[in-house]
Amino acid sequence: MIPNNFEYFAPTSIDEAVKLLEKHGDDCKILSGGHSLIPALKLRLAAPAVVLDIGRIKELKQIKIDGNTIRIGANATHSEIANSAELKQHCPLLGETAAQIGDQQVRNRGTLGGSLTHADPAADWPAAMLALNAEIVVRSGKGERVIKAADFFVDIMTSAVQPHEIVTEIRVPKPAQPNAAVYLKVPQSASGYAVVGVAAQLKINNGQCEDVSIGVTGLAPKAFRAKSVEDALRGKALDEGTVSAATAKADADASDAMEDIHASGDYRRHLARVYAKRAVQTAASRA
Amino acid sequence: MSFLAKYIGQKVKRTEDPRLIQGLGHYVDDIKLADTLHVAILRSPYAHAKINSINVEGAKQAPGVMAVYTGNDVEGKVGYVPCAAALPELKVPKYPVLAQGKVIFVGQPVAAVVATDKYKARDAVDLIEVDYDPLDVVTDPERAAKPDCPVIHEEFGTNVAFVHSAGTGDLEAAFKQADKIVSQRLNHPRLAPIALETRGVLAQYFPGEQQMNLWSSTQIPHLMRTQVAIMLGIPENKLRVVAPEVGGGFGSKLNVYAEEALLGWISMQLHKPVKWIETRRENMAATIHGRAQVGTVDVAVKNDGTLLGLKYNVTADVGAYHQLLTPAIPTLTGLMLSGAYKIPAISMTCTGVFTNKMSTDAYRGAGRPEATYLIERIMDRIAQELKMDPVELRRKNFPQPSEFPFGTATGLFYDSGDYDKALNKALEIVDYKKLREEQKAARAQGRLMGIGVSTYVEICAIGPSAATPAGGWESATVRVEPTGKVTVLTGISPHGQGEETSFAQIVADMLGVDLNDVLVIHGDTSIVQYGIGTFGSRGIAIGGTAIAMATEKVVAKARKLAAHMIGADEEGITFENGKFVGSPTDKAVTLQEVALSAHVAHNIPTDFEPGLVATHFFEPKNFTFPFGTHICVVELDKDTGDVKILRYVAVDDCGKQINPLLVAGQVHGGIAQGLAQALYEEVVYDENGQLLTGELMDYAVPKAHQLPRYECDHTETPTDVNPLGVKGVGEAGTIGSTPAIANAVIDALGPFGVQHIDLPLRPEKLWRAMNN
């Protein structure tokens, strides 16, 4: 459990971090909360020559509401997000998701940017990011790039972030009906990660589902939008029959189902359907 | 023994805690010696492979590396890892401290790098090149016993390590008379003990004195001293083993591992202290596992529920080698097959087999959880078959209090018990009748509620020497220092149980001194007289008794001097609250005054040895048999199979409680582990012998949020096996809880006609059971 040797830098600004990335990017890893990177280093699954600790960059910690956009610094911790009164008011799904990650120690260290970049297929954030239509802002020597959540998760443990890039900010459009949302997960009994997790954000008007977006994590090699479910719900009254029929398609958009000692693919698919139904019903009941 | 109980029976807070909570304890890794070298171990990535060659040249050239050793270097120089258990015709393969010619489990030590710091040692491990030829792997224990299976230890021509039979009574007659025979195949998953502190060794050899200090995170410093001295060929009295603060063991440190002798030997080669601290990954792969039995139990019963006979045919997964007590563990299962019931005929046939996996050995409960789980599970199966209430079936077969000492068909004599009393108390706490009604109502609404009962009995205070491989007694020295402070040296080796507190409570009460004036020293073979150590829930019952008896000797000796000091007759002197009071003179001297006088020795009787110290080696005449009833109430999520524990009631009887706070702690921790065994834990190897649960992200140790609120109570049935009337409680929670939870979950699945599901009862299995 001892990492290989590496050089360590701790820049204090994004500009400085970008410069260091330009220089070392090919063999460099950014360190945020370290809850995924450090275990990987200790197990020597990752052996970068350089570790860039972004913990001292204050700009990366900000959480603010900017008109209709919620802006969260990449280095905001799960705890900071869970405890933010502003977020609770404007987008409770964020805090509800954050509060279900790991345990308190994990939430005190782990960050939104780190979690998204790591792209663990069982991580919780991807579901919420998809459901909220979030955008991820990255920077490099070439400038800034804004990536839609839907394009951000590429494959198992692979995000759209390139070696010379740093995630700076996550932008979340304020949901029209903040409370009509939920994140529900089945925690894996050892790690606490999601065997399956479903985030739903709804907009309901006169008992009709005006809009809905559902993110599913844990089931497939990458988190995905349950488009088939959304299509079957949009414009409909959310009665039991409609919701049941719609959420029966919760696994339809999964590229594949993961299998491991904790759950088979079939069971994961089943859980996605059960939890999608519960999520839609719960979110609707909160509207 | 008569004294004023000021501390005994009280919830005294652990005197260990202030230093531990503040991070001021000293574990092996906290002991820093100048010039220490650090060892990193290259371990086998294969479960079964021939080693063609090992190239260590690159590693030797690496910065900071002082030496690299392989199997060739230690061959003939370091003895084999010992197995102390004996069974007829037991096959004991030679277990080298570094693999020689072949590796037979993932994690087996292959080479050791010694460097100036642990980072350099670890880096150099990556530079060792080993050429392996993979061989066929055996992981399934039942397949291992089959003739066409590849053989792991060629010298034996078979993977069968032993066949052990136990039990008495006319089984044939029992099965003939039976109205029904209820059978069940059961699996006891392989579990990892997971002590919070991993293993660790620090060895320091003094070439001038030809002596060695060996610090190890162990439960048995003295037994280790004997074994490691033999392995290294050094005189036992020149080896000092120290178990400093030990962060949990659960049986995993009731062992002698390759690394202890290896580190000692390296220190002898390099004349420097050497240290190795196990990583968690190493701990998962190369520290013993527990349980791992698979078998079938058949029970002959009458239609009225009377048990007539029980047969258990089981395969025990030894793993690659025997560790210290590996073959002894299933023998404990055999002893406890009668459970809390009268069963006239019992027989067990256990086949122990080698597999390409880490060795199994003692894990909290060690053989008894297997027995308890199978008997408590089959009781529910019988109740199901006979359409009887599981509680009534149990009650019907209990031995009555008047029948104790109760002889079982497995050859034991249960010391004392009142099983009905504990059961009734637990039933009352949960309101069993009402619960069953609630269950009916819940079922009518389509909800899956289940109630599980386990009326366990276990075997503790291990044990009479005749029943153990290396002595079952325990030793104690009690010394009153010149200033009146009391020092206790115990052969017990506490590692989280809190016996520095409970032992001090006994001595403080018996001597009438303040608790803080008693210091309990343990774990250092150069300070403490030979002892056996901590395992088998023996601390209080055997170690505590040894201390009480030594204290009595001290009082007797002090009384003699007190009489002399007072000028009174010894017989007329009373000792109470730390004072010797003469009669009829009414003069008094304190214990402290007597202690000073005993040491100054200016005025002592001519036949009085100076000093105030006594030693006692206590040999128990029997085991003790704690018991109790655990009741669990669950509700399953129909859609997902998720288990929610609604209530958990534990009524335990461990005889007299010296410290109810410590008893509760043991029960709580034990239930946590037993519950995790029922619902979460399982060591999984794939068919290639690769460990799939090699870290805590995949191996589910229980966490606070997964545990219910415990409703604990107790009954107190004393034992006459020891003068304190104590039984032991270190493992009861683990033993009693697993079947209560399993029975509750399977009871919840009653509407689906489910008879049995193997542990762990993960949601997916339950969901499948509902949908089949």
Ligand SMILES: Cc1cc2nc3c(=O)[nH]c(=O)nc-3n(C[C@H](O)[C@H](O)[C@H](O)COP(=O)(O)OP(=O)(O)OC[C@H]3O[C@@H](n4cnc5c(N)ncnc54)[C@H](O)[C@@H]3O)c2cc1C
């Ligand atoms: C015991 C445990 C339990 C956990 N349970 C859960 C759980 O239940 N659910 C869950 O979702 N997660 C869980 N996690 C994960 C944890 O919460 C973190 O989200 C995760 O480890 C990544 O975040 P981090 O800040 O620690 O990132 P790090 O480990 O520091 O980095 C992760 C990766 O992202 C890269 N990176 C980090 N920040 C940036 C950036 N700004 N720009 C570009 N690249 C970057 C790093 O180089 C690295 O490759 C758990 C972790 C542990 C240790």
